[in-house]
Amino acid sequence: MKASAALANGAWGAACVPGWQRFRRALARPEDVQGEILRTLLADNAAGAYGRAHDFEGIHRYGQFRERVPVVDYEELEPWISRIRRGEESVLTREPVTRLVPTGGSTGGLKLIPFTATLQREFNAAISPWVLDLFRQYPSAPLGPAYWSISPAIPDVEAMHSAVPIGFDADSAYLGGLRGRLVEAAFAVPSALRLVGDIEEFRYLTALCLLRQSELRLVSVWHPSFLALLLDALPKWWDELVEDVASGGGGRGFRASPQPRRAEALRRAGPADLQAIWPRLRVVSCWGDAQAALAMEALQRRLPWVAIQRKGLFATEAFVSIPFRGQHPVAVRSQFFEFADERGEIRLTHELREGATYSVIVTTGGGLWRYRLGDLVEVDGFVAATPSLRFIGRGGGTVDLRGEKLTEAFVSKAIGVACEACDFTTGFAMLAPETDTTGVWSYTLFVEGDPPLGFAARLDNALCENPHYALCRRLGQLGAVRTCMLNGGAYEAFCRVGMGEGRRLGDIKPMSLSARTDWRTLFATGGVSLGS
Numbered sequence: 001m002k003a004s005a006a007l008a009n010g011a012w013g014a015a016c017v018p019g020w021q022r023f024r025r026a027l028a029r030p031e032d033v034q035g036e037i038l039r040t041l042l043a044d045n046a047a048g049a050y051g052r053a054h055d056f057e058g059i060h061r062y063g064q065f066r067e068r069v070p071v072v073d074y075e076e077l078e079p080w081i082s083r084i085r086r087g088e089e090s091v092l093t094r095e096p097v098t099r100l101v102p103t104g105g106s107t108g109g110l111k112l113i114p115f116t117a118t119l120q121r122e123f124n125a126a127i128s129p130w131v132l133d134l135f136r137q138y139p140s141a142p143l144g145p146a147y148w149s150i151s152p153a154i155p156d157v158e159a160m161h162s163a164v165p166i167g168f169d170a171d172s173a174y175l176g177g178l179r180g181r182l183v184e185a186a187f188a189v190p191s192a193l194r195l196v197g198d199i200e201e202f203r204y205l206t207a208l209c210l211l212r213q214s215e216l217r218l219v220s221v222w223h224p225s226f227l228a229l230l231l232d233a234l235p236k237w238w239d240e241l242v243e244d245v246a247s248g249g250g251g252r253g254f255r256a257s258p259q260p261r262r263a264e265a266l267r268r269a270g271p272a273d274l275q276a277i278w279p280r281l282r283v284v285s286c287w288g289d290a291q292a293a294l295a296m297e298a299l300q301r302r303l304p305w306v307a308i309q310r311k312g313l314f315a316t317e318a319f320v321s322i323p324f325r326g327q328h329p330v331a332v333r334s335q336f337f338e339f340a341d342e343r344g345e346i347r348l349t350h351e352l353r354e355g356a357t358y359s360v361i362v363t364t365g366g367g368l369w370r371y372r373l374g375d376l377v378e379v380d381g382f383v384a385a386t387p388s389l390r391f392i393g394r395g396g397g398t399v400d401l402r403g404e405k406l407t408e409a410f411v412s413k414a415i416g417v418a419c420e421a422c423d424f425t426t427g428f429a430m431l432a433p434e435t436d437t438t439g440v441w442s443y444t445l446f447v448e449g450d451p452p453l454g455f456a457a458r459l460d461n462a463l464c465e466n467p468h469y470a471l472c473r474r475l476g477q478l479g480a481v482r483t484c485m486l487n488g489g490a491y492e493a494f495c496r497v498g499m500g501e502g503r504r505l506g507d508i509k510p511m512s513l514s515a516r517t518d519w520r521t522l523f524a525t526g527g528v529s530l531g532s
Contacts, residue, residue: 448488
């Protein structure tokens with residue numbers, strides 16, 4: 001046990017107890033809790049410019065809120081956010097905006113999300129029950145250091161002109177105050193690493209920091225491939241890494257005390273024996289829904305002694321659901337949620353039905369009012385009276401070249417069907433359209449690994465369950481599905497494209513379906529070796 005990390009984690013866990021208790025009680029009464037959140041947000045922000053424009057003061061029940069306040073995308077809020085960026089006060093919220101946090105969707109450009117003290121409290125209302133539930137479920141996890149994945153700084157974004165600071169100095173700043181300092185004290189990797197702009201150097205230094213931690217207990221990353229890429233790089237850098245552990249080197253100021261005994265233990269283990277490297281690693285928390293499910297399963301096979309926790313649905317804008325009691329209930333004590341069903345009808349949290357699919361609309365203390373988050377979820381059960389959600393893909397992600405109307409959720413399911421039928425596993429799989437030299441369009445599955453013979457046909461058959469796609473195939477408007485083997489590094493190249501568009505690493509969600517037609521070139525120029 002590492003005493004300093006255990007003490008910090010213990011203090012953090014104790015600070016989470018009141019939030020855990022309140023969340024547990026709230027699960028039995030989501031309608032009342034959500035109603036109170038909405039009333040408070042409206043009352044607190046009625047005097048802001050947005051509140052005056054939509055007469056928040058005259059809204060006394062949810063029906064009036066739905067009638068007077070429109071459902072919006074980021075583009076419709078951007079003029080208001082530009083006013084905040086210029087220094088205007090009381091725009092979307094009455095309280096001050098302390099930061100503008102850069103983010104982006106799976107396909108969109110840069111967004112700046114207002115961050116306020118109320119939004120920070122909303123985040124803590126979700127983080128506290130999640131973290132304490134994790135510590136209770138895995139009691140040895142808080143007894144040593146943890147790696148909470150660090151988002152590299154977005155180049156040039158934080159230097160943008162703004163009267164309000166853009167971005168955070170560290171990811172732990174989301175927690176604020178004492179909680180943020182406690183988490184920092186247990187970090188296996190310092191937050192300053194986010195300032196390393198070169199992705200290879202960033203990965204090397206991350207691996208070095210983790211190798212120094214024989215007591216590593218918990219790893220929390222976004223996509224499981226992020227961790228898989230670190231593990232893949234160990235053999236390439238092994239001798240250099242072990243030498244840096246022994247000497248305390250590392251460059252860029254990331255020096256540490258020499259650890260010759262730890263270095264000798266690493267030499268005996270070698271880069272392939274992950275359990276010998278981190279024998280006390282207890283749990284990895286990562287995305288495990290939609291396309292990430294395949295990568296999570298692959299990671300579990302590499303770390304068979306470690307429990308894998310499937311994260312809930314988190315975004316820069318809001319916490320939608322959290323892991324709790326083995327399910328993923330709506331974070332009912334955080335933001336105010338609405339859900340649009342497949343017919344576009346709006347439902348409240350307590351009105352959701354098991355097995356149904358919805359897109360998420362959120363209202364936050366940061367000033368996002370009836371904001372389309374863009375994520376699709378399915379209700380997979382209930383915790384007390386609160387729905388448990390599973391992320392199934394991005395909404396609005398339809399690709400319709402020839403009338404095939406493919407959606408990400410459907411494609412993700414089809415890829416899973418084909419993988420199961422062929423007993424094939426992969427850490428990365430994404431379908432995208434391409435045209436051949438004769439001008440015929442078809443879809444290519446860009447996939448890591450070597451799919452077995454007949455895999456493409458299996459996937460094509462699964463896609464034909466969509467009658468629009470099946471008709472396009474019968475009419476010859478689309479050719480048969482092809483596969484393009486990616487020999488490692490696919491997720492890294494995918495992230496490079498997103499980061500080049502100004503998105504934070506933690507916000508680049510994997511996609512099962514992309515409308516881009518240039519992925520073959522992007523992967524090749526990103527250093528990925530392409531097979532047939």
